[in-house]
Each structure stands twice: as C-alpha cells, then as structure tokens.
Amino acid sequence: MIQAKLGFIGAGNMNRAIIDGLLSAGVNPQHIAVSNRSEQKLGYFADRGLTTSTSNTEVAALADVLILGVKPAQLLDVAQELKATCAATKPLVISVAAGVLTEQIAEVLGADTPIVRAMPNTPSTIGEGAAGLFANSLVNDGQRELAKTIIQACGIAVWVEQESLIDAVIAVAGSAPAYFFYILETMVDEAEKLGLNPKDAKALAVQTCLGAARLVQSTETDLATLRNNVTSPGGTTQAALASFKASGLDETLRAGMQAAVARAQEMAAEAARGR
Numbered sequence: 001m002i003q004a005k006l007g008f009i010g011a012g013n014m015n016r017a018i019i020d021g022l023l024s025a026g027v028n029p030q031h032i033a034v035s036n037r038s039e040q041k042l043g044y045f046a047d048r049g050l051t052t053s054t055s056n057t058e059v060a061a062l063a064d065v066l067i068l069g070v071k072p073a074q075l076l077d078v079a080q081e082l083k084a085t086c087a088a089t090k091p092l093v094i095s096v097a098a099g100v101l102t103e104q105i106a107e108v109l110g111a112d113t114p115i116v117r118a119m120p121n122t123p124s125t126i127g128e129g130a131a132g133l134f135a136n137s138l139v140n141d142g143q144r145e146l147a148k149t150i151i152q153a154c155g156i157a158v159w160v161e162q163e164s165l166i167d168a169v170i171a172v173a174g175s176a177p178a179y180f181f182y183i184l185e186t187m188v189d190e191a192e193k194l195g196l197n198p199k200d201a202k203a204l205a206v207q208t209c210l211g212a213a214r215l216v217q218s219t220e221t222d223l224a225t226l227r228n229n230v231t232s233p234g235g236t237t238q239a240a241l242a243s244f245k246a247s248g249l250d251e252t253l254r255a256g257m258q259a260a261v262a263r264a265q266e267m268a269a270e271a272a273r274g275r
C-alpha cells in the first residue's frame, strides 16, 4: 500500500480518475491532498476526507509525490509557481500533461528533479485506462515502482525507455479510443442500413468489441490465430476480411497511427518554439 504523501495539482478529469482509483484500492485519503484554482471542484474530494486547497504551494509542501494534472498550456506556469516549494521538499514529480517534455519541466523546476511523464487515455476515467510512462534519469527504482502504482490505479501502465516512444504510446493508446469509436460508428451505421434498429445495432457492435477484447485478454493465443479461428475457409468472415484487405485497411490504419506520431512531434516542436 502507498505510504507516500501524494499531492495532486488540478482537480480535473484525469487527476480525479487517478484519485478515485487510489481510493478504491484502499489508499488512505489522509495521504492525499489536492489543489485546484477554483474551489468548486474541491468539494468532491473534501467529502472523501482528502486535504483540499486552492493554493498549489500549500499542497506541494505536503507532498512526497506531486502529480501535475493541469492542461499542457498551464503546466509550465504551474511548475514556475511550485519551483521554490519543490526545491525545499524535493518530490517525485509526475506530469500527465500531453506534449510537455520532461526536459521542459526540468528547465523550470531544476535539472535535479526526478520527473515521470505519463500519457494516459480517456478510459482512465472509468478505471480502464492504458498509459505509457517515461522516467528521466533521476528517478530511482523505488520511485519508478511508486509512479507505476499511482498511474495503474486507473488502468494499466507500461514503461518506455526513450521519451520519443511516448509518441508511439499516443498512436496506439492515447488517441486510439477514438479509432475504436470511429470503427463502431461505421459498423453501427452499416448495421442500420442492413435493417437492424439503432439500439440493437449499437448493442451488438459494442458487445462484440468488448467480447473480442476480453477474449484476447483471457488467452495466451496470439491475435492472428484468434482471427484464423473464426475465419472458416469460404465463409462470411473470410469474405469480410478479404474485402478489408483488398481495400487497404491495414495500410489505412498504419497511416493513421503514423499521422498521430507526426502530429505529436509537430506539437512538441510548436510548444518548444512557444516558450
């Protein structure tokens, strides 16, 4: 169980998802403090026994681990505000802000700051997230374990050993919930055109997506074998898959993921120029 004192800066969707996960896992609410610039969102946390404040520095002063959950545009200003407190308390810093590099945060907080960058995705808000984590060279083994435990409170997390690989995490997980929504939208629309009512079309498509994912998780069998297992020669599934292949679905999906990586790289360059 986590014994470190955790300070969350920002009481928005992502920090709330992590905190809810930690509380469900049995972390003592008295070990968690959260700040937000407006008071409104803090009531939810105060009701659960957390320490709350509209002062970021007050929360930072209490924390062994500081989780920065504000929007990317606000992140470096918040870091500037916390600089003096962090110099005194030397916390492990975890940033969930998309597109802000550990080096940019270290430029503000100091080159000796252990920083973990996390790239979660929106299913985190229901405890089903998939996140990538990168640690700078100052993060020790115990801090790595602690950071992973915190982020895994709302899903799964994997380490990448180069920060540039966070862009691959964006392509396969960060942006990817939308790919599945898009595929489901198309499937539901086509099922309606084939005659099913909208409610049944959506229920069948969504449950099939969920069932397929759970089937993958429940077995050691690789993806290609699972696909072959439901593809009888000359059958309906084979007809559908042959049509997907002929129209270049593989290349389309790969190109989409590469476009996500290219955009992540552009955004990082834009953020660096904007400083």
Ligand SMILES: NC(=O)c1ccc[n+]([C@@H]2O[C@H](COP(=O)([O-])OP(=O)(O)OC[C@H]3O[C@@H](n4cnc5c(N)ncnc54)[C@H](OP(=O)(O)O)[C@@H]3O)[C@@H](O)[C@H]2O)c1
Pocket: 009, 010, 011, 012, 013, 014, 015, 035, 036, 037, 038, 039, 041, 056, 069, 070, 071, 072, 074, 078, 096, 097, 098, 119, 120, 121, 122, 123, 124, 174
């Ligand atoms: N949501 C996701 O699924 C997701 C996925 C990947 C990464 N992320 C990252 O997670 C971070 C947070 O995203 P989110 O969706 O949770 O956003 P959000 O719901 O808008 O939360 C941001 C929170 O930060 C607070 N805030 C802003 N400036 C502040 C300041 N100076 N001091 C203290 N609090 C301040 C805001 O308070 P007010 O309400 O008072 O403005 C708001 O409650 C972002 O950097 C985003 O890139 C989110």
